[in-house]
Amino acid sequence: MNKKNAFFYAFIYLSALIGAGFATGKELYFYFFRYGKVSGITGVFAAAVLFAASAYKTLITVSRNSLSDCREVFVYLFGNTPGRLFHTVANCFFIVLFAAMAASFGEIANDLWNIPKNAAGFVFCVFCLLASAKNSRLTEITSIILCPCILLGCPVLALSANTSFDIAMPDPAVIGSAVIYTSYNLLTSTAVLCGCKKADKKTALLTAVIIFAAFFISGSLFGMLSDSSSQLPVFENIKNSPTKCVIYTFILLCAIITTALCNLRALPQKMPKTAAVITGYLISLCGFGKIVENLYFIFGMISCAVLTALML
Numbered sequence: 001m002n003k004k005n006a007f008f009y010a011f012i013y014l015s016a017l018i019g020a021g022f023a024t025g026k027e028l029y030f031y032f033f034r035y036g037k038v039s040g041i042t043g044v045f046a047a048a049v050l051f052a053a054s055a056y057k058t059l060i061t062v063s064r065n066s067l068s069d070c071r072e073v074f075v076y077l078f079g080n081t082p083g084r085l086f087h088t089v090a091n092c093f094f095i096v097l098f099a100a101m102a103a104s105f106g107e108i109a110n111d112l113w114n115i116p117k118n119a120a121g122f123v124f125c126v127f128c129l130l131a132s133a134k135n136s137r138l139t140e141i142t143s144i145i146l147c148p149c150i151l152l153g154c155p156v157l158a159l160s161a162n163t164s165f166d167i168a169m170p171d172p173a174v175i176g177s178a179v180i181y182t183s184y185n186l187l188t189s190t191a192v193l194c195g196c197k198k199a200d201k202k203t204a205l206l207t208a209v210i211i212f213a214a215f216f217i218s219g220s221l222f223g224m225l226s227d228s229s230s231q232l233p234v235f236e237n238i239k240n241s242p243t244k245c246v247i248y249t250f251i252l253l254c255a256i257i258t259t260a261l262c263n264l265r266a267l268p269q270k271m272p273k274t275a276a277v278i279t280g281y282l283i284s285l286c287g288f289g290k291i292v293e294n295l296y297f298i299f300g301m302i303s304c305a306v307l308t309a310l311m312l
Contacts, residue, residue, distance in 0.1 A: 019259030025226030043174030
């Protein structure tokens with residue numbers, strides 16, 4: 001077992017997973033905590049189990065079959081033609097997820113610094129294009145440095161807040177939400193794990209345990225602050241504290257940058273990054289909320305097949 005590799009795999013996986021939707025609280029509210037806090041924690045637990053299991057299965061599948069990218073994984077799971085189709089769907093989602101990061105940056109810049117959303121989103125897209133073209137290793141380095149900041153910062157902010165907690169039976173609907181949420185995130189997380197070195201069973205298992213613990217703890221605690229349907233639910237709960245705003249802004253920017261770069265890296269090398277970034281910017285003009293609530297859900301429904309095939 002290689003513990004160093006396990007933490008590396010987990011941080012790369014979580015960096016692709018914990019983006020603006022998670023860090024703003026928008027995804028956590030829409031998929032889990034709008035049903036109540038007990039239901040929210042239950043849904044996060046279910047999603048954490050699915051993420052851990054899918055990460056383990058992905059690492060083992062890639063290692064045993066010497067698969068080098070997500071296209072080969074999809075072809076292995078579904079056969080040649082369906083596999084290539086799922087790979088096309090995955091590439092579309094990478095661009096949509098990048099668009100969501102650009103849109104969320106626009107929301108943040110507008111709320112915090114009164115910068116026009118579209119202008120801020122454009123600057124963000126240019127930055128990501130330059131960063132992804134500069135060095136292919138930059139994504140990995142950024143993830144290793146910033147991911148721990150996100151995972152530690154989320155619980156600290158949540159524990160410092162005063163939140164009420166009412167005991168109630170969890171709503172069964174959160175289990176379906178956990179499946180959808182895991183499924184669309186599985187497209188990106190599978191792609192980033194395919195670029196990792198071959199992992200033995202113990203390393204893959206430790207990676208899965210780290211992913212489960214990190215996502216469940218951060219997701220449950222951060223979800224306690226995600227109790228509104230606004231564009232930035234967490235920000236609504238901490239905006240009256242200047243210190244918390246500074247910490248949260250740093251966490252949020254870390255989450256946005258790491259996820260945006262991970263998704264650009266996940267695109268095929270032959271795909272022009274400039275075209276992908278321009279497309280992402282145009283999609284971002286739809287608005288962060290609409291992307292999370294509509295496009296994410298559509299890709300989640302389609303990607304349930306990937307989760308099912310991977311688990312079998």
